[in-house]
Every structure is written in C-alpha cells, then in structure tokens.
Amino acid sequence: MNDESGAPEMRSVIAEAKNAHLLKSGFGKLAGFLEKSRELDAVLGELAEIGDETTRGSAERLRQQLSAFEPSITMIGQVKSGKTSLVNAMIGRPGLLPADVNPWTSVVTSLHLDPEAPRAANGATFRFFDDEEWSRLVEKGGRLGELASRAGADEELEKVHRQIEAMREKTRNRLGRRFEMLLGQEHEYSSFDEDLIERYVCLGDDFDAEEDDDPASAHQGRFADITKSADLHLRRAELPLKLCVRDTPGVNDTFMMREQITIRSIRESRICVVVLSAHQALSSVDMALIRLISSIKSREVVIFVNRIDELADPAKQIPEIRDAIRQTLKKHEGPADAQIIFGSAYWALNALSGSLGALTRESAEALLNWAESVLRNGELNGSPLETVWHISGLPALFSALSERISESVGQEMIDRVARSAGNLTKGVQAASEFVAAGDGNAPRILHLDKAALNAELDRIEARSLDRLAQEFDTMVAGYHNRLDRAHANFLERATASLIGHLEKHGEEKIWSYEPTGLRLLLRSAYQVFGTKLQRCTKTVFGDAASDVADLYRRAFEIEDEFKIAPPGTPRIPPPVSIDQTIALDIRGNWWRSWWQRRRGYQAYAEAFYKMIKAETDPMLVDLKSAHIEAVRNDLTAALKDFLSEQRSMLTSLGEPGEGGRASLEEIFGGRATKERLDAIRGTMDSLTCNAA
Numbered sequence: 082m083n084d085e086s087g088a089p090e091m092r093s094v095i096a097e098a099k100n101a102h103l104l105k106s107g108f109g110k111l112a113g114f115l116e117k118s119r120e121l122d123a124v125l126g127e128l129a130e131i132g133d134e135t136t137r138g139s140a141e142r143l144r145q146q147l148s149a150f151e152p153s154i155t156m157i158g159q160v161k162s163g164k165t166s167l168v169n170a171m172i173g174r175p176g177l178l179p180a181d182v183n184p185w186t187s188v189v190t191s192l193h194l195d196p197e198a199p200r201a202a203n204g205a206t207f208r209f210f211d212d213e214e215w216s217r218l219v220e221k222g223g224r225l226g227e228l229a230s231r232a233g234a235d236e237e238l239e240k241v242h243r244q245i246e247a248m249r250e251k252t253r254n255r256l257g258r259r260f261e262m263l264l265g266q267e268h269e270y271s272s273f274d275e276d277l278i279e280r281y282v283c284l285g286d287d288f289d290a291e292e293d294d295d296p297a298s299a300h301q302g303r304f305a306d307i308t309k310s311a312d313l314h315l316r317r318a319e320l321p322l323k324l325c326v327r328d329t330p331g332v333n334d335t336f337m338m339r340e341q342i343t344i345r346s347i348r349e350s351r352i353c354v355v356v357l358s359a360h361q362a363l364s365s366v367d368m369a370l371i372r373l374i375s376s377i378k379s380r381e382v383v384i385f386v387n388r389i390d391e392l393a394d395p396a397k398q399i400p401e402i403r404d405a406i407r408q409t410l411k412k413h414e415g416p417a418d419a420q421i422i423f424g425s426a427y428w429a430l431n432a433l434s435g436s437l438g439a440l441t442r443e444s445a446e447a448l449l450n451w452a453e454s455v456l457r458n459g460e461l462n463g464s465p466l467e468t469v470w471h472i473s474g475l476p477a478l479f480s481a482l483s484e485r486i487s488e489s490v491g492q493e494m495i496d497r498v499a500r501s502a503g504n505l506t507k508g509v510q511a512a513s514e515f516v517a518a519g520d521g522n523a524p525r526i527l528h529l530d531k532a533a534l535n536a537e538l539d540r541i542e543a544r545s546l547d548r549l550a551q552e553f554d555t556m557v558a559g560y561h562n563r564l565d566r567a568h569a570n571f572l573e574r575a576t577a578s579l580i581g582h583l584e585k586h587g588e589e590k591i592w593s594y595e596p597t598g599l600r601l602l603l604r605s606a607y608q609v610f611g612t613k614l615q616r617c618t619k620t621v622f623g624d625a626a627s628d629v630a631d632l633y634r635r636a637f638e639i640e641d642e643f644k645i646a647p648p649g650t651p652r653i654p655p656p657v658s659i660d661q662t663i664a665l666d667i668r669g670n671w672w673r674s675w676w677q678r679r680r681g682y683q684a685y686a687e688a689f690y691k692m693i694k695a696e697t698d699p700m701l702v703d704l705k706s707a708h709i710e711a712v713r714n715d716l717t718a719a720l721k722d723f724l725s726e727q728r729s730m731l732t733s734l735g736e737p738g739e740g741g742r743a744s745l746e747e748i749f750g751g752r753a754t755k756e757r758l759d760a761i762r763g764t765m766d767s768l769t770c771n772a773a
Contacts, residue, residue, distance in 0.1 A: 097173075097174075098173045098174065098175060098433035098434060099433065099434055099435040100432060100433050100434070100435050100466065100470075101173045101319055101433065102319060103433060103466070103467070103470045103475075104173045104317070104319040104320065105319045106467075106470060106471070106475075106476040106479065107475065107476035107477065107478070107479030107480045107483065108320070108321050108479055108480070108483050109480065109483070110480055110483040110484045110487055111321055111322065111486065111487055111491075113487060114486065114491045114492065114495070115322065117768055118147055118150075118491075118495065120764060120768070121147060121495060121498060121502065121764075121768055122144055122148075124502070124761050124764045124765065125140045125141075125144045125147075125498075125502055126140070126144065127761060128140045128502065128505065128506060128509065128761055129141060129144075131509060131757060131758070131761075132505075132509045133733060133734075134733075135729055135730060135733035136505060136508075136509055136730070136733070138729075139505050139726065139730065140502070140505065143498050143501055143502055143505075146497075146498055147494075147498060149323075150322070150323065150491070150494050151193065151323040151324065151325050152322075152323075152324060152325070152351065152352065152486045152490050152491065153191075153324075153326075153327055153349070153350045153352070154325065154326050154327065154350065154352045154353075154354055154482060155327045155329060155346045155349075155350035155352070155353045155354070156168055156326065156327060156328050156329060156353075156354050156356060157329050157343060157347070157353065157355055157356070157370065157373060157374075158355060158356030158357065158370075158387075159356070159358055159361065159370060161358055161361075162356045162357055162358040162387055162388070163180070163356065163358065163387040163388050163426045163427070164328065164356040164387070165178045165179070165180040165328055166180040166387075166426040166427065166430065167356055167385065167387055167426040167429075168192070168326055168328045169426070169430065170426045170429035170430050170433060170473070170475060171475065171478070172192050172194060172315065172317065172326060173317060173319065173433060174315070175430045175433055175434050176275060177275060177278065178190065178278065178282065178328060179275075179278070179279050179282070179283040188207075188281065188282040188305065188308045188309070188310060188311050188330065189309075189310045189311070189327060189328070189329050189330065189343065189346055190282050190310070190311040190312075190313065190327070190328045190329075191310070191311065191312045191313070191325055191326075191327045191328075192313050192315060192325065192326045192327070192328070193312060193313065193314045193315065193323070193324075193325050194317040194320055194323065194324045194325070194326065195314065195315070195316060195317065195323050196316070196317055196318050196319070196320045196322065196323070197318075198314065198315075198316040199316065200316055202314060202316055203272050203273060203313075203314060203315055203316065204269070204271055204272065204273070204313075204314045205269070205270045205272075205278070205311065205312065205313050206267055206268070206269045206270075206311070206312045207267060207268045207269075207281045207304065207308055207310075207311050207312075208266075208267040208308070208309050208310045208311075208312075209263055209264055209265060209266055209267065209304070209307045209308055209309055210264055210265075210307050210308075210309045211264055211265040212261075212264050212265060214309070215261070215264050215307065251306070252306045252307065255302075255303045255304075255306075256303065256304070260307070263304075263307060264307060268281075268304075273313065278311070278313070279302065280302065280303040280304055280305070281303075281304045281308045281311055282305060282308065282311050283302050283305055327346050327350060329343040329346050330343060343373070344658060344660070344661060347373065347374075347377065347655075347657050348654050348655065348657050348658075349654075351381060351485070351489055351490040351652075352381055352383070352482060352485050352486070352489075352490075353374060353377055353382050354382075354383045354385055354478070354482075355370065355374055355382060355383070355384045355419075356385050356387050357384060357385070357387065357406070358386075358388050359386050359387065359388045359389045359391065359392055359398070359399075359402060359423070360388065360391065371410065371413045371415045372600075372660040372662075373657070373660050374415060374416055374419075374660075375413075375414055375415055375416070375600070375659075375660055376604055376655040376656050376657050376659055376660055377416060377655050378416070378655070379416035379417065379418035379419045380418075380419075380485065381485065381489070382416045382420075383419065383420050383422065383478065383481045383482065383485070384406065384419050384420065385422050385423075385424060385474065385478055386399075386402060386403075386406070386421060386422070386423045386424070387424060387425065387426055387474075388425060388426075388427070389423050389424060389425050389451065390425040390427045390428055390440075390443075390444040390447050390448065391443070391444070391447065392447055393447070394450060395423075395447050395450050395451040395454070396450050396451060396453065396454035399423050399451075399454075403421055403423075406421060407421075413597075414597060414600075420481050422474050422477045422478050422481060423474055424472070424473050424474015424475065424477065424478065425444075425472075425473050425474065426473070427440075427444065428444070428448060428469055428470075428472070428473040429473035429474070429475045431469070432466055432469045432470045432473060435466075437465075437466070437469060448469065448472070452468065452472055455472055493652070495768060496649055496768075497648070497649055499765055499768035500647075500648065500649065501723075501726055502765050503646055503762065503765035503766060504645050504646055504726065504727070504730075505726070505730060506758065506761050506762045506765055507643070507644075507762065508730040508734065510758045510762060511633055511637045511639060511643070511734075512637070512734050513758060514639075515637045515638065528635060528636055528637075528638065529632075529636045531732050534632070534636065534731050534732050535728070535732060538629075538724065538727070538728045538731065538732075541625060541628045541629060541632070541724065542721075542724045542728075544628075545621060545624070545625040545628070545720060545724070546717065546720060546721070548621055548624075549618070549716060549717065549720060550717075552617045552618075552621060553614070553716070556610060556613055556614055556617065557610075557705075557709060560606060560607075560610040560705075560709075561705055563609070563610075564603060564606050564701055564704060564705065565701075567599065567602035567603055567606055568599070568603075568697060568701055570602070571596075571598060571599040571697075572690060572693060572694060572697075574598070575594050575689070575693060576686050576690050578592075578594055579592055579594070579686060579689055580686055596663060599697065600659050600660065603656070603659050603700070603701075603704065604656060607656040607659075607704065614653065614712070614716075615650045615653060618650045618716055619647075619650050621720070622647040622648055622650065622719075622720060622723070625647065625720065625723070625724065626644070626645045626646060626647035626723075627644075627645075629724075629727045629731075630643055630644050630645040632731065633645070633731070636731065636734075645727070647723070648719045648720065648722070648723040649719075650716075650719075651712075651715040651716055651719050652715075653712060654708075654711070654712070656704060656708060658700060658704060658707075658708060659700060659704070661700065663693075663696045663697060663700070
C-alpha cells in the first residue's frame with residue numbers, strides 16, 4: 082500500500098446528483114431476496130443467543146456473509162457507445178468517470194456502492210501492472226505484438242513497436258526515468274475527486290497525434306499507462322443493497338493487454354451489461370464484442386442500447402434496431418435471447434442533475450417522440466422528471482439487474498448461508514435433545530469425546546478430499562482429450578480449406594477462415610466437462626454430509642433420520658478465454674501481407690498451420706490449466722469449508738465436562754427450548770427449500 086508521494090490531502094469533491102432519489106426506481110424485484118436476507122439474519126441472531134460460544138461465533142460469521150454480499154456487474158461496450166456515461170448515471174455521480182471519447186477509459190474501474198457506508202467513506206485504490214505484465218507489453222507488444230510477430234506482419238509489428246516506444250517515453254516524462262519502481266505497487270487514498278481519477282484511469286493519448294501543450298491536461302492520465310485496476314468506494318444511500326459496477330476498457334485497447342483483464346472481469350462477474358450505440362448497434366466491426374459474450378448464458382447478459390436521444394425517429398427506429406441486434410447475435414452464435422433495453426444516459430444524467438432545460442433541440446424532440454410511443458403503451462405515470470427518468474431506460478436496467486441478482490447470485494448466497502445455518506441449528510438441536518433425554522440425576526457424556534470426534538473427522542476429510550481429487554483428475558483427463566481432438570480437427574479442416582482454396586482460385590485471391598467452429602467445439606467440450614463435474618461433485622459432497630450425519634448419530638445416540646445438508650456445488654465459470662482475439666479474427670493489412678509473402682501451396686499450408694497452432698495453443702493451455710485449476714480450487718475450498726464448520730460444531734459439543742468446562746446441561750438445558758429451535762429450523766428449511 083502506497084500513497085502517491087507528495088500528493089496533497091484532499092476532500093472528496095464529487096458532484097452529488099441533485100435528484101439522486103431517482104436511483105430508488107427499478108429495484109422492486111429485489112424485494113423477495115431482501116426479505117429472505119432479513120429473515121435469515123434475524124434467525125441467525127436468535128441462534129447466536131441460544132448456543133454456546135462456538136455457535137455464536139459461527140452464527141455471527143454467517144451474518145457477516147449476509148452483510149458483505151456485493152453482487153458485481155461488468156460493463157462492456159462499443160467505442161463511442163456512452164458506456165462510461167451510463168456508469169456515471171447508474172451510480173448517481175454525473176462526471177465522476179471521464180466520459181469523453183478521448184481521453185478514454187483504459188483501466189478496469191470497480192465502483193463499490195454501499196448504502197450504509199459513512200458519508201465520508203469515499204476511498205480509492207489504484208493498482209499497477211507488475212514487472213512481468215509490463216515486460217510482456219514493452220518487450221513483445223502485448224497480445225497484438227505477439228499476434229503480429231507470429232503472423233510475420235512486419236508493418237503492423239513495426240507500428241506496435243513505435244507506439245510502445247512513444248508510450249514509454251511519455252511515461253518517463255510523466256513519472257520520471259525510474260518509473261519501473263512503481264510496478265507492482267498500489268496507491269491508496271481516503272478520498273478522491275474527478276481530477277485524481279483522471280490521473281489513473283484515462284490515457285488521454287493518441288500515439289499518432291502531436292504533443293498536447295495544454296496545461297490543463299498536464300496531469301491527465303499520469304499513471305494510466307501502468308495502472309491495471311482501480312477500486313472506488315462510494316456511499317449510495319438510495320440503493321437497497323451493496324453493488325459493484327465494473328467499468329471495463331472492453332476489447333479496444335491499443336495493445337490488447339487489457340482485453341485479458343476484461344475477460345477476467347467477465348469470468349468473475351455473474352451479470353454482464355453490454356452497451357451499444359443506437360447508431361452502430363452490433364455493426365460488423367464489433368465481432369470482438371460478440372465473441373466476448375458468446376460463452377455467457379443469455380440470462381446473464383443484458384444489452385443496453387444507448388444514445389437513443391440522437392435518433393431522428395426513436396419510435397420507428399428502435400424496433401428496427403432491436404430486430405437487427407437479434408439477427409446479428411443469432412448469426413454469430415451470440416446470446417440471442419439476451420434482454421435488450423433501449424435508453425439514453427444523456428437523458429438520465431440531465432434528470433439526475435435537474436438540468437432538463439439544457440437538452441439540445443434534437444434531443445428534446447427525440448425525447449418527446451419516444452415518450453409518446455411509451456405513453457401509448459400505458460407505461461408512463463408520475464411527474465415530468467420521473468417520466469424522463471423512466472424513458473431514459475435506467476429503471477428498466479435496474480429492474481433487469483435486480484431480477485438476475487435475486488434469481489442467481491443472490492439466491493445462491495441465501496442458499497449457501499441457509500444450509501450452513503440449518504446445519505448449525507441441527508447441531509444445537511441434537512445437543513438439546515441429548516440433554517432432554519437424560520434422567521436429570523447426572524450430566525450426560527457424549528459417546529465420543531473431542532479427541533475421538535477429531536479423529537473421525539480427520540478420516541472423513543481425508544477420504545472426501547482424496548475422492549474429490551481422484552474424480553476430478555479422471556474427468557480432466559477425458560476433458561483434455563476432447564480439447565486436443567477438437568483442436569487437431571480444426572487445424573486439419575482449416576488447412577484443408579486453405580489447400581482447396583488454392584487449388585480452386587490460385588494465390589491471387591485472398592482466403593479467410595472463421596474460427597467459430599473451433600470455439601464451438603471447445604465450448605461444447607467444456608460444457609460437457611462442467612455438467613459431469615457438477616453431477617460428480619454433488620455425489621461426493623452428499624456422501625461427506627452423510628458421513629458427518631452418521632457421526633452425529635453415534636455421538637448423540639440419535640435414532641431417527643438425522644441429516645446434514647451438503648454444501649452447494651460451486652458455479653462452473655464460463656470459458657471466456659475461448660473468446661480472446663486470435664489471428665483469424667483480425668482483418669487488415671497484416672493478413673494481406675502474410676498472404677502475399679507466401680509462394681507455393683505447401684508453403685502456405687505449413688506456415689498457416691504453424692501460425693494458427695501457435696495462436697490457439699495459449700487458449701487451450703488456459704482452458705486446461707489456469708481455468709481448470711480455479712474450478713478445482715473452488716470445489717476443494719467448498720468441501721473444506723463445510724467440513725471445517727462441522728468440525729467446529731461437533732468438537733465444541735464434545736468439550737463440555739472436560740477441564741472444568743460447563744456441562745451440556747449448563748449450556749443448552751435451560752435456554753435451548755425445543756419450541757425456539759423448532760421455529761428456527763423451520764425457517765432455515767423453508768429458506769433452503771426455496772433456494773433449491
């Protein structure tokens with residue numbers, strides 16, 4: 082952690098929206114989830130009052146999980162789509178993030194919105210690339226440089242190297258010649274303003290432009306070349322829950338370095354908002370954007386078509402644009418059923434700022450045109466301000482996000498906490514009933530003491546983890562074989578297609594080949610693996626829970642059907658690395674150059690095979706190693722956490738009576754009434770059932 086040397090102490094001077102109350106609109110579909118969350122928190126509080134110290138600690142940890150819940154939404158979009166303006170509207174801070182076309186967003190910026198944060202709790206953290214990441218950029222030119230090098234595109238490679246040298250020189254001028262010492266560090270601030278943000282998150286550079294002598298831009302983008310990510314924390318009392326809105330540079334950064342960071346953001350987020358411009362909604366230049374969302378379920382994607390304020394006739398054009406988007410997504414294997422929302426960040430920002438009178442004449446005419454269309458459908462009511470806010474599309478976007486949070490990541494969190502709480506309740510109830518079954522003349526002693534319980538739990542843990550590892554390795558082996566077969570088949574088919582083209586057209590007509598088939602095969606192999614793995618994991622987790630339940634039965638002499646709920650199977654994240662840009666995706670001079678440098682069919686075939694194999698090998702490596710290891714770690718952590726919870730509960734119950742500690746009767750006999758425990762367990766069962 083490192084504060085920028087010499088940075089003056091500042092007060093946060095972020096412009097607060099005049100009509101921030103508008104942000105409350107659209108979150109109605111969170112009501113059910115929020116009610117479940119409050120109900121679960123209440124019964125956990127009651128459970129903490131009933132149990133011993135271990136029970137209280139476990140209950141409080143579960144309450145903390147509820148309190149810390151922060152669903153994340155990743156924003157990606159076209160150039161000039163107004164994505165960052167939309168983010169500013171969503172967070173109710175007009176002008177917070179720089180939204181001009183140049184400078185442009187260069188950093189993944191996570192905005193953490195908290196309705197309960199103190200008013201002064203606006204903090205910021207900026208992280209820089211580490212040495213390895215920076216070296217990859219300056220030595221190889223990032224992904225684009227690697228791609229051009231493999232393709233032998235000398236002209237493109239030279240251009241990349243010129244741009245890198247220009248960037249390095251500007252970085253030296255801004256940060257000093259020892260700027261590399263900043264790599265791997267982070268700058269943290271207890272407050273921030275728009276000027277500070279611009280130093281880190283917008284480049285403000287055009288490598289082909291003349292030097293900018295404007296003093297106002299002297300500090301703009303000062304650290305942006307080496308900044309990897311930014312985290313901004315804001316109080317937003319109008320929201321019903323914590324929310325993380327993640328603004329990304331998408332796939333358009335100069336060296337394709339941040340494409341990888343955007344891909345990682347999508348992988349880690351359950352909801353993705355794709356921002357398009359009404360003027361160029363999914364044109365042919367946006368295939369990279371379609372690829373980026375092709376591996377995500379349609380239900381997890383929301384498409385927001387922005388800038389409808391610039392349409393001449395929104396009522397007529399919007400249905401046409403919607404149909405065109407659907408057709409393009411279907412044609413290119415995108416999420417064709419994704420919800421599409423039309424709106425205007427410009428209208429939303431003016432509504433928030435109370436400056437509707439500042440709308441341009443064209444924008445005002447478009448507003449009236451669209452308002453009349455919406456009014457005919459009976460969707461409008463409220464004041465003029467609320468009407469503008471409604472047709473800006475923000476309430477519809479919030480509603481779509483609320484629905485997805487409630488039914489996916491939010492419900493999964495409720496399920497996870499309710500399962501753990503239900504198991505905790507069953508443990509307390511088992512101890513209570515064990516006490517109640519005594520004759521009252523002498524304290525009851527468990528059949529298994531703490532040492533015996535620990536030994537049994539060690540065996541259960543070792544057996545379960547070993548089985549999970551074996552099953553996982555077996556499935557991974559089959560998965561690797563499917564990936565390798567798909568890869569080999571694609572290379573053979575693509576090379577055969579090239580030879581066929583040469584035989585039919587000769588060397589004068591340039592050939593191209595779509596890599597869509599490879600992505601479909603790899604995605605299919607991953608989906609088969611994920612389905613089988615979840616089914617197998619469910620069995621392993623279920624058997625581990627049965628073993629723990631059997632231990633309870635032996636320790637507490639339970640004769641009836643006693644069950645412990647197994648942990649839920651962690652989500653298998655989408656294989657978004659499949660969708661990174663490769664050589665075959667790019668059309669331009671470098672491809673023509675590669676083509677024209679070859680002579681002879683065999684030379685074409687050998688060079689093509691070698692280049693495409695080198696391009697696609699990293700994709701397979703990621704699918705086989707980093708991606709799969711992340712899945713393995715998630716599954717192993719879920720099983721370990723479950724067994725750790727059970728160990729904590731069981732061993733604490735095995736301790737009373739040892740070393741002068743209180744007996745089970747003293748802990749549970751007077752307070753843990755059957756009625757209270759039955760009521761708590763009923764609530765837990767209901768929440769878990771609803772979550773299933």
